Amino acid sequence: MAEPVRAASFLDKGGTGKTTSVAHLGVALSEQGHEVLLIDLAGKQGDLAKHLGKWNDVKAEIEGDDDWPNISTVFDDTWGKIVDKLGDSAVDELIVETDEGPDLIPAHPGLDSLDAELGNIDDAEDRYSRLDNFLTEHIDSRGYDVVLVDLPGLTNNVSYNGLWAVDGVIAPVEMGPFESEQAVALRNDLEKFQERFPTNVRLAMVLPNKIDSRTKLAEKYLEAFSEEYPDEIAPEPVPLSQDVRNAAERGQTAFALEDPSTTASRAREAFLADAEELVKRLGGSA
Numbered sequence: 182m183a184e185p186v187r188a189a190s191f192l193d194k195g196g197t198g199k200t201t202s203v204a205h206l207g208v209a210l211s212e213q214g215h216e217v218l219l220i221d222l223a224g225k226q227g228d229l230a231k232h233l234g235k236w237n238d239v240k241a242e243i244e245g246d247d248d249w250p251n252i253s254t255v256f257d258d259t260w261g262k263i264v265d266k267l268g269d270s271a272v273d274e275l276i277v278e279t280d281e282g283p284d285l286i287p288a289h290p291g292l293d294s295l296d297a298e299l300g301n302i303d304d305a306e307d308r309y310s311r312l313d314n315f316l317t318e319h320i321d322s323r324g325y326d327v328v329l330v331d332l333p334g335l336t337n338n339v340s341y342n343g344l345w346a347v348d349g350v351i352a353p354v355e356m357g358p359f360e361s362e363q364a365v366a367l368r369n370d371l372e373k374f375q376e377r378f379p380t381n382v383r384l385a386m387v388l389p390n391k392i393d394s395r396t397k398l399a400e401k402y403l404e405a406f407s408e409e410y411p412d413e414i415a416p417e418p419v420p421l422s423q424d425v426r427n428a429a430e431r432g433q434t435a436f437a438l439e440d441p442s443t444t445a446s447r448a449r450e451a452f453l454a455d456a457e458e459l460v461k462r463l464g465g466s467a
């Protein structure tokens with residue numbers, strides 16, 4: 182069985198659309214016939230589970246003490262022993278099915294202290310490679326075509342685990358005067374990361390998000406991004422869409438809308454085109 186393509190949504194900045202992109206690219210890939218697993222490492226607030234309408238279920242498990250093992254357990258020194266004891270069911274326990282296609286490993290309050298706990302591990306390779314080991318040992322054989330990881334909007338030990346584990350980074354960017362600098366910084370950081378550690382991570386897709394096509398300025402920024410990132414720019418920018426935001430608040434992606442607005446339809450088309458291109462760039466089977 183082929184190993185899944187792995188990508189992470191990451192930018193050292195909050196609110197640009199990392200979670201929205203993981204959810205929408207994940208559903209788009211599902212619609213295109215791929216088996217998809219989404220993993221939320223972005224924080225205990227569980228945004229990805231909320232976006233896919235699963236947060237109430239996840240919260241009930243957490244409040245009902247039925248939440249062990251969970252995603253933070255995977256990073257623990259004892260994880261190997263837990264799996265020895267429980268077998269595959271330890272991994273089954275982590276995975277939730279969603280209504281829109283992808284499977285999901287949701288966030289957990291244990292993610293709160295994870296950065297500090299990883300910081301206590303002396304050996305850098307051991308500190309940063311735990312997600313990679315988990316994916317290689319327990320996820321690669323499960324028949325997924327694509328694994329997408331949602332990361333915190335800051336550089337820490339958790340996001341480094343994400344970068345270590347994946348083939349490519351998706352960087353959702355908004356259009357603004359300083360945004361391009363952030364994407365340049367990310368590209369430089371990834372290059373340094375690669376020089377220091379035995380990983381192959383690269384910037385796979387710069388994904389312009391929340392494009393307001395009514396403004397001339399947005400078009401200008403978009404052009405600047407395309408010039409700066411001729412190889413990484415996404416084929417289709419994602420429009421600003423109140424419908425996308427409203428759907429997220431109800432626990433749905435734009436793909437679940439029965440009567441989508443023009444902007445929501447365009448967002449869907451964009452995510453479909455970008456999902457197809459992402460898999461191509463990362464060399465997955467289409």
Ligand SMILES: Nc1ncnc2c1ncn2[C@@H]1O[C@H](COP(=O)(O)OP(=O)(O)OP(=O)(O)O)[C@@H](O)[C@H]1O
Pocket residue numbers: 194195196197198199200201202223228333334390391392419420421422423425426427429448
């Ligand atoms: N194309 C879009 N049109 C309209 N609203 C959007 C769009 N993309 C994202 N949003 C909204 O912008 C807000 C931030 O998006 P999102 O949560 O995906 O960003 P993030 O990078 O994951 O943020 P954080 O750093 O807090 O995790 C959300 O309210 C989301 O619904």
Ligand SMILES: [Mg+2]
Pocket residue numbers: 199200201223228
């Ligand atoms: Mg987020």
